[in-house]
Amino acid sequence: MIKTDVIIIGGGATGCGIARDLALRGIPHCLIEKGDFAAGATGACHGLLHSGGRYAVSDPIAAKECFDENMILRRIGEKCVERTGGLFVRLPGDSKLFRERFLRSCDDIGIPTEILSSTKALELVPNLNPEIEEAIRVPDCSIDPFRLCLLNMKTSQMKGGLSFIRHRVTEIVQSHGRCIGVKATDAATGEVKEIHGNILVNASGAWADLVARLAGCEVPLTLSKGSLVITNHRLTDMVINRLRPSSDGDIIVPNEAVCLAGTTSLAVEDPDALSTQSAEVDAIISEAGRMIPHFNRARIIRAFSGVRPLLRSQKMDSREISRGFQIIDHQNGLYSIVGGKLTTFRLMAEKMVDTIMNAFNLKHDCETADQPLDGQEELSGYPLSKRLANMKNILCECELVSRGSVEKIIQETGTRHVGDISHRTRLGMGPCQGGFCTFRALGVMHDMEVLTAQQSMQSLREFLQRRFRGIRYALWGDQLREEQLVEYIYLGILAMEKTRERH
Amino acid sequence: MSVIEYDVIVIGAGAAGLTAAAWLAEQKLRVALVTAGEPTACLSTGCIDVCSRSDQPLHGIAGLPDEHPFHRVSPETLKQALEDFRRMMADMDMPYEGTLEENRLVLSAIGTFKTTCLVPATMHASPQSDEEKIHLITFTGLKDFYPGYLLSRLRNASFSSYDAGVSTTMGIAAHFEDRAFLETFLLWLERQNIREDKIAFPAVLGLESSSFVLNQIESRLERPVFEIPTLPPSMPGRRLFNVMKDHLRRRGGVIYWNWPVVGVEKSGRQIEAVTTEAQGRPNSLNARAFILATGSFVGGGLYANRDRIVEKVFNLPVFAPENRDDWFEQDYFSMNHGIGQAGIPVDEAFCPQGSPWNNIFVCGSILARTETLKNGCGHGFAIATGRAAARSCLERLK
Incomplete structure (x- = not known):
């Protein structure tokens, strides 16, 4: 049995932020995540570090939180936040009244704005629709959510915090009506770990209600599915927003070598049963295409969906629900933290840990806003120079990932999951979406004896099914052509469908 | 702009195009083959899949759906085409083994067994x-x-x-x-x-x-030693196409390598020429008949726009599942994705259906309802339809 003070359930931005905050205040903790870090809504978002502009009109409080956090994160995460800046563009026909309200709200909140003529905006982003009326510049940024989680966990690890990924919490252990620990099952081995602590924090996002129910509690959530598409190129160096009330396909964010556009908003019941629809993909492309016409011809390499865990309210359209967050004290040692957004993860963590400190009458102020994120040097961005330094034995040609860097990750993390390698190296993130290199990475994992031959094969099968779910709704044009080649390789050359016959 | 005249121009350098062109050249026609570049068939295992859905290729073909284009090839033509292929490869010192009577297995790079008909001698064991x-x-x-x-x-x-x-x-x-x-x-x-x-x-x-x-x-x-086909780039695929290419040249065929077709010239119901572009210079290649063997999506013969699928050279009518949601099934390994049916429907003479042009013949994987993966109709199907389309073209020119 493992003993600690605080058990965090969920390895999204919130959970990882809490781990860092606890670490800086010297509180022992253990984080448990059923998938990989950022596997839920954190990893399925734009990667937009909001300036607050998006919520200025509809939710000034959330907008202010976003703006403040944006300023903090660009300071503490200098190397992992890309200061792209953002534009809110007004197309012919878009409400002028909204523009006025937008400017006034931003002004009230303190979000700096600059009104640009269409000519000036086109100089900044040449791919913009030349018909835009004007653009308003705001301090939006882009951030890689996965890397953000890893950087937060780095501090936790440095201070002796524990974390178990690919461990699913299957039971909350209770004694005399209080939650005293959890049982977590290792997905790879089936081994069950029992971890005891004084406080349990449920930061499992869209799964919060499912986790709370393990302790006989409830978390009233509305789940809202949002879909996104990724292009194979970076069509803009700035974040592009549509200057109108929130709607489908109104944000485009550059991230690394690609662009993400979205989203949509559809109520869903089950966070584990998401599928993207062609109609959503078409809607996003055509809306994004109104801001950047090239979107209509761009190669879409992936379409996927995430779930926003929103606090339940009576309003019908989930987009209108407050993006603010809430901490629920279940009065039995379990706290749930729900709502919020990627941009405000640090603030959420601060408030959560403040609550814990108060409950235990401990005094140690939050330091997460002052200390720079640990480990930024090694995990910073997309340093081509770093990857070009070792051009020998390239496993992933799209993203230039060498065999050496894959082997390094396997050695460091001992991972048995190829997705962990992708997240840490960008292997398989390019146009072929892992069609060629995953076969190789799994072969290397077998060579290094972290997987048996059977496990490599099984992982390859599962990867291909999972990959297909991500690309299926974005298959046409060159992407379809490449996909047909990949299909020919696995089914025509390798006769992979026949692996079903025997296990 | 230069103008060159041929009897037949074959577009596409895969197994279908090379077979059609070589056979027509053997019939003493002036034949040219134009290709946008290296054929994607170079990526193949080099094995000749005729129809892999049954232990016996002929039995497998008989069981194909009625509208499958393989039914447009007579058994005699199929036999002749494969025999000629074997003889040609043996003459060129790249022998193939196997028989139309029975399929055989080839060990794949992941330890499964792929069903095929003819194999390069390096895979015989x-x-x-x-x-x-x-x-x-x-x-x-x-x-x-x-x-x-x-x-x-x-x-x-x-x-x-x-x-x-x-x-x-x-x-x-x-x-x-x-x-x-x-x-x-x-x-x-x-x-x-x-x-x-x-x-x-x-x-x-x-x-x-x-x-x-x-x-x-x-x-x-x-x-005994044998080779296991690998992921592309595949040596057996490359060897096969180098040999087929050489064979065509020896028969007097001309190959325009890296000459993508960018336009067509037409008059009445006839295509008169295709315009190609090489080194930035347009060229018209005139001919009395044209054989389209540009392959499916990977080969570049078909292109899927978001709303519909088009044929790239002549803009021929394409058969395909109408709704994009029907192009793919949920299960990646289903082998039954609707997109496999996409292609050009043809009549008995391998002429495209519903097309205004009467001197175009179509063969290979661009044919509608081929379902290459599902039916295991690979190079063998391409060789057979290439031969059949060429024969039909010759009859038309007489």
């Missing part, structure tokens, strides 16, 4: 069951070949690896063309003291000299 005792030779760092996948499915296999100093199949194949490398390698191989019945290699045993390399290894080790 490929095992027909997972019980056979095999020793696998791999090459250190080879990035597209991992013995682990094979070992996971073969009961009696072992492996050793040789460091050839390169990590690509192309690089190792090039080394095998070098006699000094081969000799050093053979000495190493003899020292391995292999006791298994057969020796397997990823398909890297040379490019032009694969027969020679294979014979050398077999005679020194006194055991």
Whole structure:
């Protein structure tokens, strides 16, 4: 049995932020995540570090939180936040009244704005629709959510915090009506770990209600599915927003070598049963295409969906629900933290840990806003120079990932999951979406004896099914052509469908 | 702009186009073949799949749906086409084994068995069951070949690896063309003291000299040796197409390599010429008839727009599932994706249906309802329809 003070359930931005905050205040903790870090809504978002502009009109409080956090994160995460800046563009026909309200709200909140003529905006982003009326510049940024989680966990690890990924919490252990620990099952081995602590924090996002129910509690959530598409190129160096009330396909964010556009908003019941629809993909492309016409011809390499865990309210359209967050004290040692957004993860963590400190009458102020994120040097961005330094034995040609860097990750993390390698190296993130290199990475994992031959094969099968779910709704044009080649390789050359016959 | 006249222009350098062009050249027609570049069929295993859905190819064909284009090829034409193919490959010192009576199995790079009809002689000894005792030779760092996948499915296999100093199949194949490398390698191989019945290699045993390399290894080790097809770039695929290309040239055919077709010239119901672009200069290639063998999506014959699928050269009417949601099923491994049916529907003479032009003939995987993967209708289907379309074209020109 493992003993600690605080058990965090969920390895999204919130959970990882809490781990860092606890670490800086010297509180022992253990984080448990059923998938990989950022596997839920954190990893399925734009990667937009909001300036607050998006919520200025509809939710000034959330907008202010976003703006403040944006300023903090660009300071503490200098190397992992890309200061792209953002534009809110007004197309012919878009409400002028909204523009006025937008400017006034931003002004009230303190979000700096600059009104640009269409000519000036086109100089900044040449791919913009030349018909835009004007653009308003705001301090939006882009951030890689996965890397953000890893950087937060780095501090936790440095201070002796524990974390178990690919461990699913299957039971909350209770004694005399209080939650005293959890049982977590290792997905790879089936081994069950029992971890005891004084406080349990449920930061499992869209799964919060499912986790709370393990302790006989409830978390009233509305789940809202949002879909996104990724292009194979970076069509803009700035974040592009549509200057109108929130709607489908109104944000485009550059991230690394690609662009993400979205989203949509559809109520869903089950966070584990998401599928993207062609109609959503078409809607996003055509809306994004109104801001950047090239979107209509761009190669879409992936379409996927995430779930926003929103606090339940009576309003019908989930987009209108407050993006603010809430901490629920279940009065039995379990706290749930729900709502919020990627941009405000640090603030959420601060408030959560403040609550814990108060409950235990401990005094140690939050330091997460002052200390720079640990480990930024090694995990910073997309340093081509770093990857070009070792051009020998390239496993992933799209993203230039060498065999050496894959082997390094396997050695460091001992991972048995190829997705962990992708997240840490960008292997398989390019146009072929892992069609060629995953076969190789799994072969290397077998060579290094972290997987048996059977496990490599099984992982390859599962990867291909999972990959297909991500690309299926974005298959046409060159992407379809490449996909047909990949299909020919696995089914025509390798006769992979026949692996079903025997296990 | 220069104007050149031919009897027939074949568009596409895959198995279908090369077969059609070579046969027409043998009939003493003036034939040119234009291709946008290297055919995607170079990526293939080099095996000739006729119809892999049954143990017997002919039986498999008989069981294909009524509208399948294979039913437009008479059994005699199919037999003749494959016999000619075998003879031609043997003449060019790249022999193929197998018979239309029965399909055979080829061990794949992940240890499954792929069903096919004719195989290059370098795969002749490929095992027909997972019980056979095999020793696998791999090459250190080879990035597209991992013995682990094979070992996971073969009961009696072992492996050793040789460091050839390169990590690509192309690089190792090039080394095998070098006699000094081969000799050093053979000495190493003899020292391995292999006791298994057969020796397997990823398909890297040379490019032009694969027969020679294979014979050398077999005679020194006194055991059957076979190649396992690899992921692209695939040496057996490349060998096959180099040979078919040479054969066409020897028959007097002209090949315009890297000449993508960018337009057509037409008059009445006839296509008069295709315009191609090479080195930035447009050229008109005139002919009395045209054979379209541009392949499916991978080959570039078809292109899927978000709303509909188009044929790239003549804009011929395309048959396809109407709704994009029906192009793919949920299960990746279903082998039954609707998109496999997309292509050009043709009449008995391999002329496109519903097209205004009467001097176009279509063959190969661009034909509608082929479903290459599902039915295992690969190069064998391409060779057969290439031959049949060429014959039909010749009759029209008489």
